[in-house]
Amino acid sequence: MRVKYRTIAMMTAMCVMIITGCMKGEGHLTDNKGRIDHVAAEKTVTLTFWRNSGNNAENTAYEQLTAAFMKKHPTIKIEMTPFPYSDYDTKLRTSVAAGNPPDIMAVDAPNLASYAQAGALIPLTEHFKKDGNLEDIPLTTIEGYTYKNDIYLAPMTESSIAMFYNKKMFEAAGIPLPSRNPDEAWTWGQVLEAAVKINDPANGIYGIDPAQGFQNAGATAYFKYPIIWQFGGDVMNAEGTTARGFLDSPETKRALTFYTELFTKYKVASFEYPVDAFPNRKLGITIDGTWTLSHIAEKFPDFKLGEDFDVAPLPKGSRQAVANGSWALGISTKSKHPEEAWLFVNWMTGYEGLKLYSSVTKDIPARYSVAKEFTELNEYPKNIFVIQNQKYGRPRPITPVFPQVSEAVKNLFVEVTLEKRNLDEAIDDAISTIDKAYADSKSIAN
Known part of the structure; x- marks a missing residue:
């Protein structure tokens, strides 16, 4: 009897072990040769x-x-x-x-x-x-x-942006072609000089579109922040808590002044461009992204890279910089x-x-x-x-109020360029808007 009970106990223990193993996601299967294989039946x-x-x-x-x-x-x-x-x-x-x-x-x-x-x-x-x-x-x-x-x-x-230029316009005007070396960017001064020579508004040809016009705030951040950085300026502090002391720095003001003068003083940039002005040969220089290469190849096959246009590194001021x-x-x-x-x-x-x-x-x-x-x-x-991204890329302001920052910066560019507002006043208003947005976000978070 003891043997019988012992056998029953052993069988019961084995059943418990098998059930427990199954509950843990593990089972045992016996193949037709009697061998036991371990199978993981993990839960999905x-x-x-x-x-x-x-x-x-x-x-x-x-x-x-x-x-x-x-x-x-x-x-x-x-x-x-x-x-x-x-x-x-x-x-x-x-x-x-x-x-x-x-x-x-x-x-x-x-x-x-x-x-x-x-x-x-x-x-x-x-x-x-x-x-x-x-x-x-x-x-x-x-x-x-x-x-x-x-x-x-x-x-x-x-994704990244660079300088696209009409090669035939450059050659016709006797302008030396920019380097293809990512580390040898033209200065904005050289770009301006070339844009002046190409500019022919009487025939509907514009020298440059420096930052994709005046688009939404997202485009502003991607195309206009680099201009500020290139001149040594900045939009906010590293912590993303204030624009004071950065958006109003002398370097940032120089960047804004240069950008504005492309439209107002030198008149090589336009407040409005024809659709696809660059591939339609109405624009000598434009700042645009990698996606433009496939757009031109698909929609304008007669406007060929290496023949009609070329690509060069993004222009620089005191330094090279591109948004990443x-x-x-x-x-x-x-x-x-x-x-x-x-x-x-x-x-x-x-x-x-x-x-x-x-x-x-x-x-x-x-x-x-x-x-x-x-x-x-x-x-x-x-x-x-x-290479630009790897070596000269930098993040846009890392702040919880990024949308409000970019909207304020977009408005700043519009006000000083299109509306000809006083630079210092426009900057001060932009800073107040940004800093208030951050203060409000902190109060909500708390």
Whole structure:
């Protein structure tokens, strides 16, 4: 009887062990040869991922990336939801405020501080130090995703701007062609001299569009902040708390004065340009982005790179500077699976993910190692954009009130150029607007 009871007890214990093992996600299967194989039956984790809907290439790249990741990690399911660009930030902020944000979210670099200050993002600093290969990303790029000494976003790609010029106009006017070397940018003085020689308003030809006209605040930040930086000025302090002492510095005033005089004194820039003025041969010099290369190639095939136009580094004042930062990925503080979320984010923004993404979109990857993999990014003209970002890139003001800052700076450029308002008065009003916005954000946060 003792043997019988002992046998029953042993069988019961074995059943308990098997059940317990199953509850822990582990099972045991016996094959037809009697061998026992250990099978991991891990529970599937579902992660929600929100992003802005991009062009066809970007959407295709994201679909391929998520599919590749899930194949690599079958126990992690990614539910990706793209939103139209115009609605995305509003929907994301609403979800954060309501306490039900996605696990993973795409955030545009300038919006970092507002999400970080709201406690919506988990710091990624320790993750990056552990297995994020920080040394593979330019320091100035990482600075654009850092708020109060913590990294909050993982960068994917960069976009950049440079100087496009009509080569035939330059040659006809006897103007020496700018260098293609990213480290040998023309000065704004040289650009002005060339613009004066090309300028022919009587025949509808303008010398230069220095910063894409007077567009919205986002374009202002991307195209006009660099002019301020190039002249040695700045918009805000490093902490992003005040514009006083920076937007009103002598260097910033010189930048604003030079920009204004292109329109008012030298009259080489216009307050309004024809559509596609540059490829339509109505504009001698323009400051524009990498995307313009494909636009011209597709829409204006008779306006050829190397024959009709060329690309040179962004002009400089006392220094070279270009705005960096683009869409990046962050993890919600509300996520119940932050480790799995980091696994996804790190793969997407790491070597393997970025190589796949850039091969589809042709965008500039944020990592040195990936940029080296694409021949076209290491040759003229795209090498100009790549090297500028890596060596002379700098983040736009990292502040929770970035939208208000850019709106104030946009209005400042409009007022001193279009409305011919007194420079000091316009600057003082812009500073008051920015500093009040920051003070209000602090009171709301508290």
